[in-house]
Amino acid sequence: MNKNIRFFSIFILGFSVYYLFDLYCFKSIQNFSKNIFQSKAIAHVTAYSLTLLPLLITLKVLLPEKNITDLLSLDKPIIKGFTLSFTGTLPMILGYSLHFNLLSKVDFESLFINTISSAFFEEIIFRAFLIGILFRFSRLGFLSSVLFGSLLFAQVHLYQSQNTTELFEIFAITLAGSIFFAWVYFENEFNLWTAIFLHFFMNLYWELFTVSGNVSGNLYGNLYKIISIIQIMLITVYCKRRKNIPYQISRKSLFIKTKQVQS
Incomplete structure (x- = not known):
């Protein structure tokens, strides 16, 4: 596969997975975390941190030789x-x-x-x-x-x-x-x-x-x-x-x- 095609394919796929994960799971994770920690601030950070995982995985697949x-x-x-x-x-x-x-x-x-x-x-x-x-x-x-x-x-x-x-x-x-x-x-x-x-x-x-x-x-x-x-x-x-x-x-x-x- 052409190097540029591979790069953009992985990039688009990775961001699409993140976008859907964020769209459908962010609020649920936030509400679940809020019930546990009794803090909307901690819940916000938790939801952002977890929904960020598809992007971090995408980066390691795209450029494995570099650190996050x-x-x-x-x-x-x-x-x-x-x-x-x-x-x-x-x-x-x-x-x-x-x-x-x-x-x-x-x-x-x-x-x-x-x-x-x-x-x-x-x-x-x-x-x-x-x-x-x-x-x-x-x-x-x-x-x-x-x-x-x-x-x-x-x-x-x-x-x-x-x-x-x-x-x-x-x-x-x-x-x-x-x-x-x-x-x-x-x-x-x-x-x-x-x-x-x-x-x-x-x-x-x-x-x-x-x-x-x-x-x-x-x-x-x-x-x-x-x-x-x-x-x-x-x-x-x-x-x-x-x-x-x-x-x-x-x-x-x-x-x-x-x-x-x-x-």
Whole structure:
């Protein structure tokens, strides 16, 4: 079998098994775990961890010579990812503290689920596996790799919408957010911790302040988020130029790469 055909066949099969397992078993595992541990936070982590198994198996079948932490880009410097993400999102927390109030009551289990757990597992599933593996280990370029994963990422957030207008807003915002997270992940030496912490901080500030009930947000909520995004991009570009590191994403790697990336 042709090497490329084998790669994409295993990749598609593995993700399909994961998707069906997640679709039909996630809630059941979550409810079962919640009854045992009496904690919705632990139940959320348990359900994510178990439904993730088909993806881990797929990775070992696809690239048996590499370890899982390398394939998921979790072997990169955590502090480096934390520092960039925290610095980059400072406009959000500063701006939100000026225009919004802190929540008077915080459900810490829900906060954990919507920040730590969701950021960690969603970045593994969407950025590291569904987008990252295609870009790092196939000839597909950035737009070719990012399209399906970002569309799916946007689709899974549509439950937050209350009407048609919000549905389109949420879809557009989460689609653009997924592409941005992928760009940050790729251009920061495939350090997934950067995307994880970025996802975490953005969700955290949104959750702690009375910004909005969903990701469609409002004027100030989105303004400071956009400023943070611009700041993160500028920091990333500055660091790459200062160290003379070539960009992973260029005109030559938008659709089909002419050479394998160094990850």
